[in-house]
Amino acid sequence: MRINGQHFETIWTDRNNKEKIKIIDQQKLPFKFEIKTLTTFDEAYNAIKEMTVRGAPLIGVTAAFGVYLAMLGKVNNEKLADFISLTCSKMKTARPTAVNLAWAVNYLESELQGVKSVVEARILSFNIAVKLKELEIEYSNAIGEHGLQLIEEISKQKKGTPVNILTHCNAGWLACIDWGTATAPVYKAHQKGIGVHVWVDETRPRNQGSKLTAYELAQEGVPHTVIPDNTGSHLMQHGMVDLVLVGSDRTTRTGDVCNKIGTYLKALAARDNNIPFYVALPSSSIDFKLSDGIKEIPIEQRDGDEVRFALGKEGKTQLVPSDSPVANYGFDVTPARLVSGLITERGICEANEEAIKKMFGK
Ligand code: MRU
Numbered sequence: 001m002r003i004n005g006q007h008f009e010t011i012w013t014d015r016n017n018k019e020k021i022k023i024i025d026q027q028k029l030p031f032k033f034e035i036k037t038l039t040t041f042d043e044a045y046n047a048i049k050e051m052t053v054r055g056a057p058l059i060g061v062t063a064a065f066g067v068y069l070a071m072l073g074k075v076n077n078e079k080l081a082d083f084i085s086l087t088c089s090k091m092k093t094a095r096p097t098a099v100n101l102a103w104a105v106n107y108l109e110s111e112l113q114g115v116k117s118v119v120e121a122r123i124l125s126f127n128i129a130v131k132l133k134e135l136e137i138e139y140s141n142a143i144g145e146h147g148l149q150l151i152e153e154i155s156k157q158k159k160g161t162p163v164n165i166l167t168h169c170n171a172g173w174l175a176c177i178d179w180g181t182a183t184a185p186v187y188k189a190h191q192k193g194i195g196v197h198v199w200v201d202e203t204r205p206r207n208q209g210s211k212l213t214a215y216e217l218a219q220e221g222v223p224h225t226v227i228p229d230n231t232g233s234h235l236m237q238h239g240m241v242d243l244v245l246v247g248s249d250r251t252t253r254t255g256d257v258c259n260k261i262g263t264y265l266k267a268l269a270a271r272d273n274n275i276p277f278y279v280a281l282p283s284s285s286i287d288f289k290l291s292d293g294i295k296e297i298p299i300e301q302r303d304g305d306e307v308r309f310a311l312g313k314e315g316k317t318q319l320v321p322s323d324s325p326v327a328n329y330g331f332d333v334t335p336a337r338l339v340s341g342l343i344t345e346r347g348i349c350e351a352n353e354e355a356i357k358k359m360f361g362k
Contacts, residue, residue, distance in 0.1 A: 001173045003219055009177050010058050019072055021065045023053050026174060030215035031313045041070035048094040055175020056249045056285050057136045060100030063091050064108050064129035071122040084112050096298045097331045098249040099287045104132050133177055139282035140179035142345035147185025147280055154242050155194050162195035164242045166232050169260035170208035171247025172216045181247040181280040190222045198224040199235060203260060205306040229262055233269035244270045248281040255336030255351030256293025261329050267338040280343040283360055293333040300330035
């Protein structure tokens with residue numbers, strides 16, 4: 001999508017040197033647009049951990065490039081298989097909840113099985129990282145086309161008046177490579193001339209909604225309004241939300257959806273007000289091994305300072321008394337029964353084991 005009219009993806013290889021991986025520094029947005037260069041495994045690992053890049057699909061692709069950078073740093077063929085295994089295991093610890101990370105690294109590791117030299121490992125890991133990146137773009141694009149039908153339908157029912165969509169966190173192109181997941185249908189609708197308006201949850205404590213979703217929607221000229229996290233349910237009671245559209249960091253094979261903390265509350269309010277609650281996700285976010293999201297999905301707990309302090313244009317400011325303990329859970333799980341449907345790259349399906357199996361096979 002565009003920034004100041006220029007098309008960007010969230011991660012790319014330097015045009016003149018493919019040993020340099022470029023990312024947009026998402027910690028600086030929306031106040032500064034800065035491009036960072038990753039040249040080592042540690043830089044890629046820390047970019048994920050510190051959330052310079054974030055969002056499930058982007059974490060996965062960055063992790064794959066990080067493994068490639070580790071191969072560039074290995075100077076000989078000694079104990080190559082052990083090195084690959086250790087590198088992949090370490091990368092998977094960068095963040096625990098989004099399954100895309102493990103999905104991308106496991107795939108890469110399995111493809112690297114049996115490579116005979118570090119040169120071979122470098123070529124293969126680079127090609128796979130690029131392939132995963134292209135795959136995520138393809139997935140987001142397809143999610144956009146499928147989700148567009150939902151928005152078109154509501155728009156017809158509303159006789160062309162703008163469709164009000166509420167979203168949480170940033171499941172936009174900044175969380176992916178291009179298009180986004182939850183935002184992809186919105187961009188497609190907007191480009192087709194269908195009236196849309198997005199309610200953007202600010203998404204405390206890191207404010208991915210007010211900082212990133214608002215920024216990217218503004219850059220694309222999509223009408224939107226930023227709201228505090230506790231406003232959505234009020235809007236729903238007053239007929240001001242037609243559709244809730246969120247992303248997912250991990251969805252079980254039974255349709256439980258783990259997403260940014262606060263998503264569950266939106267789903268409860270949507271159900272109480274009879275408003276469709278859809279989750280847009282690529283299959284790389286489905287954990288086919290898990291059947292109970294609440295019991296089985298690891299929930300990231302981040303540094304309490306993210307709650308104690310707010311980071312704004314002018315810097316950091318304290319919000320909480322110095323002596324008060326804080327808790328900072330990154331994600332929550334919305335049970336499948338509250339999800340109206342899953343918008344995937346293969347189409348829209350119900351959030352249950354049978355429908356997911358039908359859509360994706362074994
Ligand atoms: O902690 P973050 O910023 O990585 O969390 C991102 C989200 O929760 C997104 O909604 C999610 O990754 C959906 S993916 C497009």
